Amino acid sequence: MTMSTLTAPGTAAEAGADAPDPARLRRRRALAQWGFVAPAVVFMLLFFGYPLVRNVVMSFQHYTPKTFFTGEAPFNGLDNWSTVFHDALFGKALWHTLVFTAGSLLGQFCIGLALAVFFSRRFPLNGVLRSLILLPWLVPMVVSGVVWRRVLDQDTGVLNSFLGTIGLGGDTPWLTSPGMALLSVILVNIWIGIPFNMVILYGGLQEIPKELYEAASLDGASAWRTFRSITVPLLKPVITVVLVLGFMSTVKILDLILALTDGGPADATQTLGTLTYQNSFVQLDFGAGAVVGNVLILISAVFAVFYLRANRPEGK
Amino acid sequence: MTAHPPGPARGGRGRSRRAVAPLAAVTVLIAGAALTGCGSQRDDDVYTVMNSSTDETYHRWDEEAMGRCGEQLGITIEQQSVPAAQVMTKALRMASSKSLPDIVQFDASEMPTFAEADGLVDLETLGLSTADIPEGIVDFGSYEGTYYGAARSVNTLALFYNEDILAEAGVEIPTTWEELRETARRLTEGKRYGLALSAGGAEDGVFQFTPFMWSNGGDETKLDSPEVVEALDYWKSLLQDGSLSKSTVNWTQADVNDQFMAGNAAMMINGPWQVETLNSDESLNWGIARIPVPEAGDDSVGPLGGAVLTVPRTGDEDRQRMAGRIVACLAGEEEQLTYALNSWMVPANEKAAAVWRERVPELDSLADQVAAARSRTAKLGDGWPGVSLALQSAFQSALTGQSSQDALTRAQQRATSGN
Numbered sequence: 001m002t003m004s005t006l007t008a009p010g011t012a013a014e015a016g017a018d019a020p021d022p023a024r025l026r027r028r029r030a031l032a033q034w035g036f037v038a039p040a041v042v043f044m045l046l047f048f049g050y051p052l053v054r055n056v057v058m059s060f061q062h063y064t065p066k067t068f069f070t071g072e073a074p075f076n077g078l079d080n081w082s083t084v085f086h087d088a089l090f091g092k093a094l095w096h097t098l099v100f101t102a103g104s105l106l107g108q109f110c111i112g113l114a115l116a117v118f119f120s121r122r123f124p125l126n127g128v129l130r131s132l133i134l135l136p137w138l139v140p141m142v143v144s145g146v147v148w149r150r151v152l153d154q155d156t157g158v159l160n161s162f163l164g165t166i167g168l169g170g171d172t173p174w175l176t177s178p179g180m181a182l183l184s185v186i187l188v189n190i191w192i193g194i195p196f197n198m199v200i201l202y203g204g205l206q207e208i209p210k211e212l213y214e215a216a217s218l219d220g221a222s223a224w225r226t227f228r229s230i231t232v233p234l235l236k237p238v239i240t241v242v243l244v245l246g247f248m249s250t251v252k253i254l255d256l257i258l259a260l261t262d263g264g265p266a267d268a269t270q271t272l273g274t275l276t277y278q279n280s281f282v283q284l285d286f287g288a289g290a291v292v293g294n295v296l297i298l299i300s301a302v303f304a305v306f307y308l309r310a311n312r313p314e315g316k
Numbered sequence: 317m318t319a320h321p322p323g324p325a326r327g328g329r330g331r332s333r334r335a336v337a338p339l340a341a342v343t344v345l346i347a348g349a350a351l352t353g354c355g356s357q358r359d360d361d362v363y364t365v366m367n368s369s370t371d372e373t374y375h376r377w378d379e380e381a382m383g384r385c386g387e388q389l390g391i392t393i394e395q396q397s398v399p400a401a402q403v404m405t406k407a408l409r410m411a412s413s414k415s416l417p418d419i420v421q422f423d424a425s426e427m428p429t430f431a432e433a434d435g436l437v438d439l440e441t442l443g444l445s446t447a448d449i450p451e452g453i454v455d456f457g458s459y460e461g462t463y464y465g466a467a468r469s470v471n472t473l474a475l476f477y478n479e480d481i482l483a484e485a486g487v488e489i490p491t492t493w494e495e496l497r498e499t500a501r502r503l504t505e506g507k508r509y510g511l512a513l514s515a516g517g518a519e520d521g522v523f524q525f526t527p528f529m530w531s532n533g534g535d536e537t538k539l540d541s542p543e544v545v546e547a548l549d550y551w552k553s554l555l556q557d558g559s560l561s562k563s564t565v566n567w568t569q570a571d572v573n574d575q576f577m578a579g580n581a582a583m584m585i586n587g588p589w590q591v592e593t594l595n596s597d598e599s600l601n602w603g604i605a606r607i608p609v610p611e612a613g614d615d616s617v618g619p620l621g622g623a624v625l626t627v628p629r630t631g632d633e634d635r636q637r638m639a640g641r642i643v644a645c646l647a648g649e650e651e652q653l654t655y656a657l658n659s660w661m662v663p664a665n666e667k668a669a670a671v672w673r674e675r676v677p678e679l680d681s682l683a684d685q686v687a688a689a690r691s692r693t694a695k696l697g698d699g700w701p702g703v704s705l706a707l708q709s710a711f712q713s714a715l716t717g718q719s720s721q722d723a724l725t726r727a728q729q730r731a732t733s734g735n
Contacts, residue, residue, distance in 0.1 A: 064433070065408055065429050065430065065432065065433040065435075065698075066432070066433040066434065067412075068408040068409070068411040068412040068433065068435075069411050069412075069433050069434060069435055069629075071412070086733075087730075087733075088730075089730075149566070153563055153566075154561065154562050154563045155507070155561050155562070155563055155580070156563075156575075156578075156580065173562055175563075175566050176562045176563050176564075176565050176566050176716070177562075177716060178712075178713070178716050178717075261517065261566065262516060262517040262518050263517055264516070264517030264565060264566070264708070264709075264712050265517065265565040265566065265712040265713075265715075265716050266565075266709055266712035266713035266716055266718070267709050267712075267713075278705065281401075281405055282701055282705065283701050283702055283705065284404070284408075284429060284701070
């Protein structure tokens, strides 16, 4: 309040001395503002808006390799949608996507939080260890996938030989049994996601004032109580961010699964991401691929709304 | 609190005038660049071939061949190599932006899709002859009776065996399913499996299943026929015997080769493109034989693999004619032989193949297998990818517990429903 009342006259006076016409000045200022916004708007429309709209339109079209030559893609109503929804694989893929996302987030978040809490204490080599844990994040997804595929090989994999050496069987069909493959893929994705969760949560923990913990310890609160009543509530905004961002990068998973199992064995690791890929780029049925893509976008959009709501400043 | 005026307002006028123009210019530039795309100008004497020769050796062999043909025709031929899995989608994108290269080398199983879209020129109208090419290989490059793709070389699958292991165990090279099963069982020992093959969830696995399906009289048009079920049951029996690793369902053909080279498998089903790698290990003594057949006397029918050179419809008749001459040169007898000797594949041309047999006697059985081999898309054309996906899912289900009959019945339903 005070600020604006004090500023206004000053600005007006200055501007008045410079340009006598306030309307012209306002227009120019508006133009400048639009000048700054325009690149972002054009960028968004071109690279996000246009593909999004195209994808929705495409899902109602008979879009085949021929379309690329003729430019003609006749509308076929809900044909693509009904084909996809009647395909048994779609239900399976949807289920796998949900299990994969929930499992990955749960694992990544819990372990990430535990590590963040652990590293927020001071001890020797803290920094070194913390940076080592970041490694999975730095390795490209496809490289992780290829390496893990070798590690998890049933006969020659390092993991099974290790388990065998310590007397824990060592014949686990990690990626070769349809009952096991989804779990293995989730485990690998948890390994990949831990650093991201840890880093963000660690940052959040640093923001919590130390005095609160001192007060709690003076009050004789147990470690668990302190964690529940101070750490978790104060970390809540960060937790929401981590979970929503994690959700959005997990639900669309493709590269990791292609590298690990190619959606197999027997479609046990088909997700919406791999199904879109298969429809569009193997079968070249772009309409059907677009349908699955839209479902994926819709799911992400729902969570984006949650994210925006959770991030809304208090009191608004 | 001291009040200070917000930044932009103070110097509002002067700054905004200076800022607006460049900002607007940048915006227009970005939009302009994005909208115009990259419409490249074609040079009259420069022709482009798009292929998947991303390996250094293949890229070099092609570069040399294109150099020779270019010199002969008085033009420059440029090579553009993209990963094999992207050739089709890249070509489609280029088609929609009217920037197709003059020649595209497709995997033969993908060619029908592009031909179906009316995107290829009939090679015979460009003056290419099929005179010295065996019928099977002409079919391999044809779609609905029109010859669109000239193969330089073809490949197929064969049985590779480790000579030392077979000699040590004193067993003969198997020729029938029964013998293969028995031999594989005998050669399985400790960490070593009798046989390795790929049943991975991609085209690799389907490629490997076809010789078993076809030699048994089965066919991709009816996946739930007793012959196909029997072939899949045969794969299952090998797995149940323990002669195949359980990881088979997760292996590509390259993985299979790694296992064979590491001594983890005494025999493998694989193709001649692995020979280069196999020969890099001098201590490995390997041999090659035809894939065993259900009963003695049956024909061993393998899948034809390889790429074909095609001339896409660019609308420029003159360039298309020259492209035809380039294809004729690259797929000519002489270049075929050079390429085949380099890459260990079998020349498509009969005369070149005859010379090749003399020069590479150790791969003689491969040439026999090629002569009887079949193209995957001959019957289904552009319907092949859908059937292939259904089949992958079926054999993976069967190898991991389901009955072959159930898995294949479902695959046939899925293939018929068109998804």
